[in-house]
Amino acid sequence: MTFAIPDPSLPRPRLRAALRWLLAAIYIAFGIVHLRGAHGFLAIMPPWVPYPLEVVLFTGVCEILGSAGLLIPRLRWISGVMLALYAVCVYPANLHHAFGHVTVSSLPSSWWYHGPRLAFQPVFVWWALFAGxxxxxxxRKVPA
Incomplete structure (x- = not known):
């Protein structure tokens, strides 16, 4: 299976590169946190998710591999797609955390935390797709 290498003539190459590196750094940090503190995230998992510990560990691996893929030109496009899908897939856990009155000792429980987190999730989807x-x-370039 081969994937198209992104066109280097895409609009805003410097902005795209900066956002790509920033997103990769953020997801690497998230991945490490998910791997090192997996048990702390079990409380926010919706009850219908099977094998919650394994899912949390898998999310950490996905974040790290997705970050690495963003930085490899041949994998950039598919990594952008997969990180966008990842952001959609973890949204139920964020919703459960916010609306299920779940308390996690290491995370704030106020709407000052949950509101921006929920609102920013679609931005992460766009960001992954743009960076990839x-x-x-x-x-986009508008024809004259």
Whole structure:
């Protein structure tokens, strides 16, 4: 299976590169936190998720591998797609944490934490797709 290498002529190459490196750093940090503190995240897992510990560990691995893939040109596109899908897939845990009145000792429980976290999740989806060269919005070139 081969994937198209993103076109280097995509709009805003410096912005895209900076956002790619920043997103990779964030997801590497998240991945390490998920791997090192997996038991702390079990409380926010919705009850319908099977094998919650394994799922938390898997999310950490996905975050780290997705980050690495963003930095490898041949894997950048598919990594952007997979990190966007990942952000969609973990949203139920964020919703459960916010609305299920779940308390986690290492995380805030106020809406000052949950509100921005829930609102920012779609931005993470866009960010992964933009950083991976999958989409150009809102920076697409407009024909004259």
């Amino acid at each position: 060269g999958v989409i150009n919005w809102p920076f």
